[in-house]
Amino acid sequence: MKVIHLISGGDSGGAKTHVHSLLQNLSHTIDVTMVCFMEGPFSEEARALGIHTVVLPGHNLLRTYRTLRQMIREGGYQIIHCHGARGNMMGALLRRDTGLPVVTTVHSDYRLDYLGRPFSRLTYGTINTLALRLLDYRIGVSDAMTNLLITRGFDPDKLFTIYNGIDFTPRVPALDREAYFRSVGLDADENSVVVGIAARLNPVKDIATLVRGFALAYQECPNLRLLIAGDGEQMSMLKSLAAELGVAERVCFAGWITDTDSFYHAIDINTLTSLSETFPYSLTEGARAGLPTVASRVGGVPYLIEHGIHGLLFPAGDAHSLAKHLTTLCKDPTLRRHMGERLYQRAKQDFSLESTLERQLTIYKTILRRQARKKGHRDGALVCGAYGRGNAGDDAILEAIVTELRQIDPDLPIWVLSRNPNDTRLTYRVNSIYTFAFPRFLWRMRKTHLYINGGGSLMQDVTSHRSLWFYLFTISWAKRLGNQVMMYGCGIGPIHSPANRKRASRVLQRSVDAITLRDTHSRDELIDMGVTRPDVILSADPTVILPAAPPQVVDGILESHGIDPSGKYIGFTLRPWPGFEAKAALFGAAADYAYEKYGLIPVFLPIERRLDVGAARLAAQHMKAPHYILEYTGSSDYTIGLFARMQVVVSMRLHALVFAAGQGVPLVGVVYDQKISSFLSYIGQDLYTDLNQVTVDQLCAHIDAACSRIGDTAFLSGGVERLRQVEEHNSETARRLLAADEVSGT
Structure with missing residues (x-):
């Protein structure tokens, strides 16, 4: 592989470090040439690092363009990689x-x-802004930068993300902690908790907020010390501020340092207080030393440090929030250790130099693969479902479908109909159209190859007749406009209205090529409706393929909510439904029973937080036992990880049962819709009762039975393993339809 890089040659800071490090190491694997448009320290240092560097100086744009064009043609390069305004402009011309x-x-x-x-x-x-739009692909340095580009209308399918990686080879500091503090003049002993920052002392780094936050925390934690490594125009102002706040004797200004290894191995808490950042190296250097970190929530920082898990984040400029976090970490050495360990593992896996190089090579291979991709009249898939409404179950369905489509074809363009297309674009890195933007999605249907009616109970008229009509409309027009049409791991019914049953039967018969179903009841419903023409395949809910977050991450989530990761819990997922209010006290009584008899602390976990948190609070009003109500469970892997920590789960929500079942957790279902009982029966579980008929005694008896199954791996995993095996029918069917010949549109 041969790649030519174009860059002005006047770059400094993070961009310079990134390019030099990347090209120096890439040159061991592929043929790399860097072209600069001026001679200077940038090009000199590149040559010293062994990077093949060519300088084309001068202001004659036409001559430079011709020289480059000849170089590229004669050199047999395969990719042009640009950096900065001048590189982008030349890349657009070439x-x-x-x-x-x-x-x-x-x-x-x-x-x-x-x-x-x-x-x-x-x-x-202006030239750079225009050139960026004309290039084929863009790489954001951090997820924050990639997301910024998405919000500005760049195609998510043509965006990649990379990070400023560093070498995670273990470092041996030149000085131990005590010797290092003596060398810089910090008054600290073995009982001191030392907060540190390595940064330029200029306004954008906002060291003043650090000094103010430290002074506030010091009032409560007199063993705190602050070590500031760096120099800049604000040095005298910051020293005066420390004196004014009465902490001058506890703050050490070390000046510019070169021995960063000794610095990071000596301090106890790493900090970053910047007002703006892309992705600072100081965070990964601190992570390499296993340091808990307190940082401002800016730029790419939240993509490395998830609040409460890998560190603590605060709004930029907020000294009081910063002080609160410093106090928390100062008082809890165990939390410091846990956060430092989790940050180290995350950074080593995703932000090391090795991962950066691997990611860059993968990007190049992807670009070349897409360049060779056959260009046809139709390409890609359009996915429609109940997305963008804040329901964790529906979001998990979309995540699973997108994951499986990308496993089938990693370069497949994917479009999603969503009630919140901006959020869908950012979360799943797919193109998205507002659900009811009829002209836009009908136009897109003329270009896609596969239309997916995406999972869940979309074919029902209990919650709405109009939603059923909408989904039938999209299925009908997808077929008319030439798509293969698939209903993906879905549930059917209930459809009560005779007119709706007739309409649904007609559309499914005429317009659907294949239907994969998540339960046997749905198959019976299709037979009863007379749907026989599509291929009907028994499969499973696609979310059963989704993994749980790693254990150490789930520990962090629990700790961030004040929940002991080593405790024993029973999970409840409740939802408002006609008749629920009259039964809310029963759930509270059952939660108390589980605590009193089995020592299981109730935790209420929402699937659709807009609705479920209110239902949880209603039940909790009737409780005496200690309990937790989580208002948000986060991404799908976090949600699944939380359900995995429950000893038993009692749920009215289907996807709470699916998530818990996949982790081998005993289940108790409360049936407000037949999909609950259908799923539990499908996996061989028998502990469920109808919402309208449930009693305290019945619920407690089910909890007794579920508790008796804790640890019964054979019983709990058997049905789920079958589910995972049959779930493959979803992706197999999608693969077959994507390979099918195009349908002629009307």
Whole structure:
């Protein structure tokens, strides 16, 4: 593989470090050439690192363009990789004449690159903004940068993410903790908890907020110390501020340091207080040393540090929140250790130099694979379902479908109809159209190959007649406009209205190529409706393929809610439904019973937080036992991980049962809809009762039976393993339809 990189040659800071480190190490694997447009320290250091560097100086744009075009043609390069405004401009000019794919790495917000330089902003800034739109692919340095590009309308299918990785080879500091503190003049002993930061002392780093936050925390924790490593124009102001706040004797200004290994191995808490960042190296350097971190919630920081799990985040400029976090960590050495360990593991896995190199090579291979992809009249899939409404079950269905489609074809363009298309684009990195934007999704149907009616109980008229009519409309038009049509791991019914049953039967007969079902009741319902023409295949809910978050991450989630990770819990997932209010006290009584008899602390876990949290609070009003109500469970893997920590789960929500079943947790179902009993029967579980008929005695008896099954691996896992095996029918069917010949549209 041969790649040519184009960069101005005047870069510094993080962009310079990223490019030099990346190209130096890539050159061991592929053929890399870097072209700079000026001579200087950047190109000199690149040569010293062994990077093949060519400088094309001068301001004659046409001559530089011709030279580059000849170099690329004669050199046999396969990809043009640009960095910065001048590189992007030249890449945009070369794209058509060379026929090569052009990718750029976006190191910073291009709209802010020339702040304070109006002429440069008008010229270079405008050219760069236009050039970015003309290139084939873009790489954001951090998920935050990639998300910024998505919000500005760049195609998620043509975006990649990479991080500033560092070498995680274990470091041996030159000085131990005590010797290092002596060398910089910090008054600290073995009982001190030392907060540290390594940063330039300029306004954007906002060290003043750190000093203020430290002073507040010091009032409660007099063993705190602050070590500031760095230099800059705010040095004297910060020293005066420390004196003004009465902590000058507890704050050490070490100046600019070169021995960063000794610094990070000496301190106890790493901090970052910047007002703006992309993805700072100081975080990964602290992570390499296993340090718990307190940082401002800016740029790419939240993608490394998830609050309460890998560290603690605060709003930029908020000294009081910062002080609260410093106090929490100062008082709890166990929490410091746990957060530092979790941050180390996460950073080593996803933000190391090795992972950065692997990711860059994967991006190149993907670009070349897509370049060779056969260009046909139709390509891609359009997925429609109840997405973008904040329901964890529906979101998990979409995640599972997207995951399986990308396993079938990693380059498949995917479009999703969503009630919140911006959020869907950012979360799943797919293109998204507002659910009811009829002209847009009908136009897209003319270009896609496969239409997916995406999981869940979409074919029912209990909650709404109009939603059923809408889904039937989209299925009908997808077929008319030439798509293969699939209903993916879905449930059917109940459809009560005779007119709706007739309408649904007619559309499914005429317009659907294959239906995969998540339970046997749905198959019976289709037979009763007279649906015989599509291939009907018994499968499973697609979410059974989704994994739980790693145990250490789930520990962090629990700790962030004040829940002991080693405790024993019973999970409840309740939802408002006609008749629920009259039964709420029963659930509270059952929760008390589980605590009193088995020592299981009740935890209420929402699937659709907009509704479920209120139902949990209603039940909790009738409780005496200690309990927790989580208002949000996070992403699918976090939610599944939380259900995995329950000893027993009592649920009215189908996907709470699916998530818990997949983790081998004993289940008690409360049936408000036949899909609950259908699922439990399908996996061989028998502990369920109808909402309208449930009593305290019955619920407690089911909890007794479920508790007796704790640890019964054979019973609990058998049905779920069968589910996972038959779930493969979903992806197998999608693969077959994607390979089918195009249908002629009307």
